[in-house]
Amino acid sequence: MSTAPVTPLAGEAARPGIGARLAGLARSRETGIFLALALVVIVTTVKNPDFLFSGDGWRNLLLNPSIVAVVAIGQAVVIISRNVDLSVGSIVGLTAYLVGSTFVAVPGFPVPLIFVVGIVFGGLLGAINGSLVAFGKVPAMVITLGTLYAFRGINVAWTGSNRINASDMPDSFLNLGTQQILSIPVLTILAVAILVVVAWYMNNTRGGREFYAIGSDPDAAELYGLAKTRRVLIAFVASGAASGLAGVLFAARYGTINSQVGDGFELQAIGAAVIGGVAIVGGSGTVLGAVFGAYLLLTINSALPVLGIPDFWQRAVVGALILGAIVLDRVLALRQSKRLHQERSAV
Numbered sequence: 001m002s003t004a005p006v007t008p009l010a011g012e013a014a015r016p017g018i019g020a021r022l023a024g025l026a027r028s029r030e031t032g033i034f035l036a037l038a039l040v041v042i043v044t045t046v047k048n049p050d051f052l053f054s055g056d057g058w059r060n061l062l063l064n065p066s067i068v069a070v071v072a073i074g075q076a077v078v079i080i081s082r083n084v085d086l087s088v089g090s091i092v093g094l095t096a097y098l099v100g101s102t103f104v105a106v107p108g109f110p111v112p113l114i115f116v117v118g119i120v121f122g123g124l125l126g127a128i129n130g131s132l133v134a135f136g137k138v139p140a141m142v143i144t145l146g147t148l149y150a151f152r153g154i155n156v157a158w159t160g161s162n163r164i165n166a167s168d169m170p171d172s173f174l175n176l177g178t179q180q181i182l183s184i185p186v187l188t189i190l191a192v193a194i195l196v197v198v199a200w201y202m203n204n205t206r207g208g209r210e211f212y213a214i215g216s217d218p219d220a221a222e223l224y225g226l227a228k229t230r231r232v233l234i235a236f237v238a239s240g241a242a243s244g245l246a247g248v249l250f251a252a253r254y255g256t257i258n259s260q261v262g263d264g265f266e267l268q269a270i271g272a273a274v275i276g277g278v279a280i281v282g283g284s285g286t287v288l289g290a291v292f293g294a295y296l297l298l299t300i301n302s303a304l305p306v307l308g309i310p311d312f313w314q315r316a317v318v319g320a321l322i323l324g325a326i327v328l329d330r331v332l333a334l335r336q337s338k339r340l341h342q343e344r345s346a347v
Contacts, residue, residue, distance in 0.1 A: 029277030065298035074242025076290035082282025083140035090151035092262030095247025100164030122244015130236030166255030177253035215282030
């Protein structure tokens with residue numbers, strides 16, 4: 001008695017084996033960034049062992065990029081949707097000063113609640129950006145460039161010459177910036193937790209995949225029936241909320257807050273996302289890559305002075321990394337387009 005061959009389901013047929021998954025992991029952009037980060041750490045540690053093995057070496061290596069990594073996660077979501085948020089640094093600064101002012105105005109304010117305040121406040125500022133972009137149909141770069149200066153101006157007018165000091169905030173809050181669990185800083189653990197949640201959402205939910213679809217081809221996504229306006233709004237709210245959380249973490253980490261907090265964070269966040277493989281034209285990349293990019297970017301900034309490289313060349317190296325990432329993205333995109341064209345011709 002003959003039996004007909006069993007035809008696998010479409011999902012099963014497309015599911016790669018373990019070998020293919022390992023090969024894909026080895027070729028992934030995230031693996032390359034991680035190896036580059038490891039190489040920087042190894043070379044710098046050989047030059048000066050204190051870079052990694054001193055009392056604060058390991059802690060600073062994990063801790064210093066954590067705040068930028070949180071901002072980069074939100075920035076990556078926006079860029080994947082084919083937009084950009086230039087106002088994140090100003091949101092970090094405004095939120096950090098709001099945190100300090102709250103503790104000054106309301107002594108004994110609950111520490112867990114201050115995180116809620118910072119995230120909600122940042123999300124509201126992100127909603128302003130998202131509403132103008134999504135409903136006003138104005139390019140994100142124009143809108144967020146304007147809000148960058150508007151939010152920063154509000155921050156300067158609010159703070160004036162005042163400064164929030166560590167003595168104005170509770171020790172239980174400031175301890176979050178120095179505490180460790182199994183030699184891992186608490187702020188790093190928080191950044192990893194945010195990464196896990198956002199990465200899971202982007203990879204395993206319909207909403208997360210819609211960000212990629214909209215970024216790949218906004219017009220086609222809209223014709224297909226995807227809620228483009230809502231997704232763009234959500235992306236900016238997420239970016240604002242991440243920046244608000246980063247403002248809270250900044251206050252806990254440094255304890256001193258003035259009108260210059262967050263200055264330059266927007267460039268670091270965009271640079272981290274691009275270096276980590278998030279295509280600046282949208283539609284591809286991962287939040288994990290953005291986090292690796294943040295760690296690589298700030299580790300290089302810390303390593304180059306140890307290696308005796310002047311400040312000018314430090315900036316030049318970072319700029320070269322960003323340009324190299326953009327060129328690599330373009331080359332890979334052209335190679336993929338050529339391969340798809342060949343496959344279609346063969347069919």
